[in-house]
Amino acid sequence: MDLDLRKVRYFVAVAEHLNFGRAAEALHIAQPVLSRQIRALETELKVQLFDRSSKGTTLTPAGLRLLEDARPLLTQASALLRRVGVADTFTVGFMPGLIVTPAVRLLASRHPGLQVDVLRTTWEDQVEVIHDGRVDVSYVRLPVPLDGLRHVPLFDEPRVAVVPATHRLAGKESVLEVDLTGERRVQHTDPPGFRSVEEKLEHVAMHGGVAILPLSTAIFYSREDLVHVPIEDIAPNEVALAWAEHRHTPLIAEFIEIAQQV
Amino acid sequence: MDLDLRKVRYFVAVAEHLNFGRAAEALHIAQPVLSRQIRALETELKVQLFDRSSKGTTLTPAGLRLLEDARPLLTQASALLRRVGVADTFTVGFMPGLIVTPAVRLLASRHPGLQVDVLRTTWEDQVEVIHDGRVDVSYVRLPVPLDGLRHVPLFDEPRVAVVPATHRLAGKESVLEVDLTGERRVQHTDPPGFRSVEEKLEHVAMHGGVAILPLSTAIFYSREDLVHVPIEDIAPNEVALAWAEHRHTPLIAEFIEIAQQV
């Protein structure tokens, strides 16, 4: 009748480990219990979720589809748990460099007694914090995966090249992307990437290269030994306000209004 | 640890009724059980959700906030079930003009957690939807091909002639079929027929002629510029409830009961 979130959580664990024994260990339950629960889930759903064999466990197509629904459901449930009991609080997330104070102040002033918090996000968790309820709304830099989210664009801002003050491009009024050919770009992209803007800039200062950042970010993190130069022909960075699509609270609606006007 | 969706569903029921007894009734459980479950939920969440008094129950602010999260969570959970293919869903088909709401409401109220859907059919697909499983039962207008179907007659209703308000027959108390001789009948029958009642009526309004419809259909689609007149000597339209003969589910049996009583 009702879906049992415990079983769903067990299912996700097995789907991730593709091994009942290790999944059971991760869940801190005995393996036979896990086997039984998964079987019970399959019975309830009248669908086979795994192909079991003594040499491995794999997801069936139905299992794969369930997994896609199960994860967001679990995060939504934990978001609910996180939010409940927390005193009347409204939390605004923001990416580094974005100035949220005016909007936050305005919301707070209109609702005395409401605790308005802010949470600085990173490139990696800017979407996650919305889904798991750590923030009610968040200022994000597009593009982000928009599944389960709603958003309104707020403004665009140009990107700049950040280089050492001694760099050949330092002092220029502006550059074109072609001027950067041959420069090593310091990016957050995957494997050996940098987790924060500070680290990126540190790297540029130490070892040269060029970091490409939205203007406000570059200004926010400006340092003596680095300068930034506008790049004329690169697509601007879009800043948007995003929130979970299943949440429709008056406060969120009001903040969206405020953010668009500020 | 895990949120219990059953308790959440109970919570929403109480929040909607603001009365433990009636909520329990709607959920088909005993009132003390509901009280205990809500209390357990409050303990688990460490938050008081309701203010109880012998003269009424109200949501606390925390309860109100939980309600905002609880509804979408339940929706997402049932969406998951539906997509996995287990959706506990019962779908009732109906021909235009027939009012199914009371019966549907009654079934839904007797089975909390059951998703009861309705599907409007047309003259062409009213049987097809039964066979292909789009509906579990359907209100049909006889005659229909009954192969593979079982049905119970529900009621008869007179047919009326729908004519422009300016027509010579408009305003009459009733007419006989013979009065219609010479009139062009606008019918849905095959090739160049009209696919919907709306189209038929549009045609009558534009180009004259007469449409013969069951009374309820004529009422449902009534327009300012058209009037309907009962036809005394034409066989009445029979409305029946039909279902696939190879399907014998308790829900179908129950709905048949309900439909006959309503």
Next chain:
DNA sequence: CCAGGTCCATACCTTCAGGGTATCGCGGAC
């Protein structure tokens, strides 16, 4: 002012799902 009604809580019982341990059966690998 008391009788009855409404509403939620408490007490107590029964059932069953979920957790645990011990052990089996099946394949693949050495």
Next chain:
DNA sequence: GTCCGCGATACCCTGAAGGTATGGACCTGG
């Protein structure tokens, strides 16, 4: 053939969810 990894089965125990009966607080009409 033997061993090992992996999931399934068998059996027990506990606790949570369901039920009925009843209590206690509060309102309301006579």
